[in-house]
Amino acid sequence: MSKKVLIVGGGFAGVWGALAAARLLDQQGKTSADVEVTLVSPQPALTIRPRLYEPSPEDMSAPLLPLLDAIGVRFVEGTVAEIRTGDAQVDVIATNGARRTLPYDRLLLTSGSKLFRPPVPGLSEHAFSVDQLGDAVALDKHLAGLAALPETSARNTVVVAGGGFTGLELATELPLRLRQVFGANAKFSVIIVERGGEVGGGLGENPRPIIVEALQSLGVEYRSGIAVASIDAGGVVTSSGERIEARTVVWTAGMRASSLTAQVSSSLDPLGRVEVTPDLRVVGIPHVFAAGDVARALTDEQGHYALMSCQHAVAMGRFGGHNVVADLLGAPTLEYRQRFYATCLDLGEWGALYTEGWDREIKLTAAAGKERKRAINTMWIYPPAPNRATALAAGDPLITFG
DSSP, rough: OOEEEEEEEOOOHHHHHHHHHHHHHHTOOOTTEEEEEEESSSSEEEEEETTTTOOOOOGGEEOOOOHHHHTOOOEEESSEEEEEEETTEEEETTTOEEEEEOOSEEEEEOOOOOEEEOOOOTTTHHOBSSSHHHHHHHHHHHHHHHHGGGGOOTTTEEEEEEEEEHHHHHHHHHHHHHHHHHHHTOOOEEEEESSSSSSTGOOOOTTTHHHHHHHHTTEEEESSOOOOEEEETTTEETTSOOOESSSEEEEEEEEEOTHHHHHOOOOOEEEESSOOOOTTTTTTTEEEOOOGGGEEEEEEEOOBBBBBSSSHHHHHHHHHHHHHHHHTTTOOOOOOOOOOOOEEEEEEEEHHHHHTTTTTTTOOOOHHHHHHHHHHHOOSSSGGGHHHHHHHTEEEEEEEOO
């Protein structure tokens, strides 16, 4: 009977984990008769989640079945309801409601993250998001429908709650989208409300002047040091008591790891991620590995931890997929390292900001940055082509796997 590797989650980490698992099995001359790899996900598609702030989000997905069939990975469509590490079993609920149990010899948890929605009054009833594909489609349809409403300042105002990476990319994309809805000469307001001291505060000191320059150029307003206190059908009230009339409120403030992490470990960080060993094994659970947004993993010797980003998820997925198979076959596992780190922040019509390193040294801005963003979005390689030599020199043993 074949051994079984189970990958829970069909996002970036899960898909690249499946590819890496299949790669090692092929290298070792093994077939599905020896080791069966199964990927479980609610739908047979990879959502390009980092681009859901863009228009036409329904196009931001790619079918998985042709890829998985080509590499010999089995697909099970459904939602994981329970992981029982003591029994090495996972319960899956299919789309028709049927429940089935899948056994495993090694598990790779890559179930990702979801938008954090705190108990802000009115948030669930009145706020949009770009967290999942359906959320982004709903926002896109809402924006398109605004033109049919009577013109008011509320109709022409969008409040973006959260001035982090996603909030900035969405807010700077909105001026163009709103002109397409209302007309080239329309007057509208895009307002970021950020509870931190500065918008883009998590990106560090170096990028901040560039971000402010882009916001001012695009006419995007921001309120920092205050939070959204409540939301209703007509707008928001901030923690300072200010009322902002707006027919569109988009929540982008914060992420949390999949709740499945609590089923495999009680050692979670504040974001809900499991602690893992250098080879991405869940601490204390030798037959379970984790990668992507669910794993708190060191990227280098300087103490930097992976972020909840596709950049880290892709690389971690490759290591995780390799290691679950290696461990099952009795081969040495690889220590996850991702010493090259870059960010590319889309800033709408202004351009984009590309930085390298954890101190975010600015490399490209405006039109040149935008060209790099397009390259990253269309080539889907990590790192971007000009820096592959940097990654090779840094010792990424899986960098040749793309």
